[in-house]
Each structure stands twice: as structure tokens, then as C-alpha cells.
Amino acid sequence: MESGPRLGLSATPVRAGDPVGTAVVFDYFDGVVPPPFTLYDAIKSGTLTQYAYHVCRVNLDKDEQDQWNSLTREIRKQFAQSLATKNPQPEAALRLKHLLIRRARIVKSAREKVEAAVSVVTKAFRRGQHWIVYCDDQVQLAEVRDALRSAGCPDVLEYHTAMSGDPRRTLELFETQGGIVVSIRCLDEGVDIPAVSHALILASSKNPREYVQRRGRVLRKSHGKSLSHIYDIVVTPLFDPNEPPALALLEGELSRAIAFGQNAINPGCITDLQRLAIEHGLDWTNLTIAGLEDDEEDKEHHE
Incomplete structure (x- = not known):
């Protein structure tokens, strides 16, 4: 439904890892109003x-590195299998995502x-x-x-x-x-x-x-x-x-x-x-x- 003129304010208009979602947002708001007000601009103007x-x-440590290496090998294996499959199943993508999450936690903790x-x-x-x-x-x-x-x-x-x-x-x-x-x-x-x-x-x-x-x-x-x-x-x-x-x-x-x-x-x-x-x-x-x-x-x- 049309709502007339629209204005959205965001420091992060690009949705990371989601080009489709980003395109929807930019299409709805007709892009970023030029010129963008960057972090450099905000600091220079005294706003920040x-x-x-x-x-x-x-x-x-060695134990953490071993876990990282083991998960990396499994991630590569799962990714290679998904590339070789013509019609990959959603379950395969979910397994890969869970492996990436487990690996990321090693670094965070x-x-x-x-x-x-x-x-x-x-x-x-x-x-x-x-x-x-x-x-x-x-x-x-x-x-x-x-x-x-x-x-x-x-x-x-x-x-x-x-x-x-x-x-x-x-x-x-x-x-x-x-x-x-x-x-x-x-x-x-x-x-x-x-x-x-x-x-x-x-x-x-x-x-x-x-x-x-x-x-x-x-x-x-x-x-x-x-x-x-x-x-x-x-x-x-x-x-x-x-x-x-x-x-x-x-x-x-x-x-x-x-x-x-x-x-x-x-x-x-x-x-x-x-x-x-x-x-x-x-x-x-x-x-x-x-x-x-x-x-x-x-x-x-x-x-």
C-alpha cells in the first residue's frame, strides 16, 4: 500500500549478508539521500x-586451535558436498550454518x-x-x-x-x-x-x-x-x-x-x-x- 513520501534514518541501511533484503529496503526508500552523512562527517562536525x-x-590456545581446525575441515567438506549436489536440501544448509556458528564461538570465547x-x-x-x-x-x-x-x-x-x-x-x-x-x-x-x-x-x-x-x-x-x-x-x-x-x-x-x-x-x-x-x-x-x-x-x- 502506498504511504506517500518516506524517510528512513539509519547508520546501517545495508543489511549484512542479505542482498535481497537490502534491495527491498533501498527500493522502498528510493535509495540513500545524497550526500550520505558519514562517520567522518559526524566527527568533523562535532556531532560525535x-x-x-x-x-x-x-x-x-592449542586446544582451541585444534577445535577450530577440526571444524574448518568439516565446513570445507560440507561446502564441497553442497556444491556437488544439484538440489541441496535445506537441512544441509542448516548443518553448515551450525558449524560456522560453533567455529565463531571459539574465537569469541x-x-x-x-x-x-x-x-x-x-x-x-x-x-x-x-x-x-x-x-x-x-x-x-x-x-x-x-x-x-x-x-x-x-x-x-x-x-x-x-x-x-x-x-x-x-x-x-x-x-x-x-x-x-x-x-x-x-x-x-x-x-x-x-x-x-x-x-x-x-x-x-x-x-x-x-x-x-x-x-x-x-x-x-x-x-x-x-x-x-x-x-x-x-x-x-x-x-x-x-x-x-x-x-x-x-x-x-x-x-x-x-x-x-x-x-x-x-x-x-x-x-x-x-x-x-x-x-x-x-x-x-x-x-x-x-x-x-x-x-x-x-x-x-x-x-
């Missing part, structure tokens, strides 16, 4: 704060991330600051929360849909007093706390919609805030002479990191990412247009 981007590297989180926070956190630490699931959240408290970090709060306390009271306390909120996806959208100045990302999908939301969360203007900081834990594979290099792992991590680093005030972060790509023989140009792995899991797993 400038930000520094900090990459922290961790490795998979890498054990070294907890230690890295404690290292970043204990070195950089100052009382009165507002930090959000993004975790993958309840298990990782509990591990990070307990590790931070054991390390003597003050004002560590948690926020998620299954929490026992009052979520609104938690956010009110955080907004007025500052501190560190350990959260899952439920702080990605719908909660406005402009005072947030630091984000530590332990787990992220490669869907731009998610990381654009997270970046926007920390770049909002607030009294006394002139610069924001984003810390990103990037997982790199272990070298195994008996296995092909796990380049898919690093490609996914770097494609997200490049998007974060492109508008940061510290261009050296991009240089560090380029060096990491060279170390592993990756084509930098291809990384900037890397595709998405289907790692969108059931929200109940996270929250």
Missing part, C-alpha cells in the same frame, strides 16, 4: 567525539581474552570513567566480572537480561557514578548513556550493524568528554606446520578491526593491522572488502 582505537592481540581484559582495565581505568566491556555469553561475562573484581577493579557492574537485580537501577548507578559495566549484546541499542567514554570489545560478530552500534555507543557527546577510546581484542591463530594456516580466522578479525580503525585519531593502529596482515601473508586490499561469516546466534545464547 573523536576516538582512539587500540588493538590488543591474543592467541587461541577464547580463553586468553579474560586475562587481556584484566590487563587493559587495570592499566587504563580511572575512577569516574564510564566503561562498557562487551562479552560473548553468560559464562564469559562471569569470568571477566570475577577476574576484574579479584584484580581489585572498583565499581564492576553487570548488565544483561537474566540479571537478578534491577537493570534500570544498575544503569542509573553507572551513569551517575561511573565504573565498569560488563555486558552482552543487550547494550548495543536502545540504551542511551552518552557519558560512556571507553569500550572494551571481547566478542563481536562480523555484522557491521553490531560494531557500528557499539562504536556509536561510545562516541556520543557528553559534558567533559572530548575523546573516546575503543579497545578491541583481536584473536590471531597459532602456527601449526601440519595444518593450513587458519587465515579465515584472522581475515574476519582484521576486516572488523579495519572498519574500526579507519576514522580513529591514531593512524598507527592501521599500520599495526597492515603489519599483522603481512606477517600472515594476507592481501590487505581483500581484507577491506572481506565477506561475512554467518555467526549470528540465537540471542538466548548471549543474554
Whole structure:
């Protein structure tokens, strides 16, 4: 049904991994109104704060790398079978999706991330600051929360849909007093706390919609805030002479990191990412247009 003139406002009009859905949206709204107002434009105009981007590297341990390699072999096998089948069944596509999700979880929940989180926070956190630490699931959240408290970090709060306390009271306390909120996806959208100045990302999908939301969360203007900081834990594979290099792992991590680093005030972060790509023989140009792995899991797993 025709509704007359239409206007939609979105920082992420392109639906990642869904060209058909994207085409429907663009057709309905008759494309993007030129010129697009980019993140660079928003920072330059003072609508958003400038930000520094900090990459922290961790490795998979041997057990995690073995799991990654095993799942990768199975993914390649399933994919080859689907290409050889003239009429692939929906069940085959579902099996492949579940394998990709399981592999993505290995990276998101890498054990070294907890230690890295404690290292970043204990070195950089100052009382009165507002930090959000993004975790993958309840298990990782509990591990990070307990590790931070054991390390003597003050004002560590948690926020998620299954929490026992009052979520609104938690956010009110955080907004007025500052501190560190350990959260899952439920702080990605719908909660406005402009005072947030630091984000530590332990787990992220490669869907731009998610990381654009997270970046926007920390770049909002607030009294006394002139610069924001984003810390990103990037997982790199272990070298195994008996296995092909796990380049898919690093490609996914770097494609997200490049998007974060492109508008940061510290261009050296991009240089560090380029060096990491060279170390592993990756084509930098291809990384900037890397595709998405289907790692969108059931929200109940996270929250």
C-alpha cells in the first residue's frame, strides 16, 4: 500500500549478508539521500567525539586451535558436498550454518581474552570513567566480572537480561557514578548513556550493524568528554606446520578491526593491522572488502 513520501534514518541501511533484503529496503526508500552523512562527517562536525582505537592481540590456545581446525575441515567438506549436489536440501544448509556458528564461538570465547581484559582495565581505568566491556555469553561475562573484581577493579557492574537485580537501577548507578559495566549484546541499542567514554570489545560478530552500534555507543557527546577510546581484542591463530594456516580466522578479525580503525585519531593502529596482515601473508586490499561469516546466534545464547 502506498504511504506517500518516506524517510528512513539509519547508520546501517545495508543489511549484512542479505542482498535481497537490502534491495527491498533501498527500493522502498528510493535509495540513500545524497550526500550520505558519514562517520567522518559526524566527527568533523562535532556531532560525535573523536576516538582512539587500540588493538590488543591474543592467541587461541592449542586446544582451541585444534577445535577450530577440526571444524574448518568439516565446513570445507560440507561446502564441497553442497556444491556437488544439484538440489541441496535445506537441512544441509542448516548443518553448515551450525558449524560456522560453533567455529565463531571459539574465537569469541577464547580463553586468553579474560586475562587481556584484566590487563587493559587495570592499566587504563580511572575512577569516574564510564566503561562498557562487551562479552560473548553468560559464562564469559562471569569470568571477566570475577577476574576484574579479584584484580581489585572498583565499581564492576553487570548488565544483561537474566540479571537478578534491577537493570534500570544498575544503569542509573553507572551513569551517575561511573565504573565498569560488563555486558552482552543487550547494550548495543536502545540504551542511551552518552557519558560512556571507553569500550572494551571481547566478542563481536562480523555484522557491521553490531560494531557500528557499539562504536556509536561510545562516541556520543557528553559534558567533559572530548575523546573516546575503543579497545578491541583481536584473536590471531597459532602456527601449526601440519595444518593450513587458519587465515579465515584472522581475515574476519582484521576486516572488523579495519572498519574500526579507519576514522580513529591514531593512524598507527592501521599500520599495526597492515603489519599483522603481512606477517600472515594476507592481501590487505581483500581484507577491506572481506565477506561475512554467518555467526549470528540465537540471542538466548548471549543474554
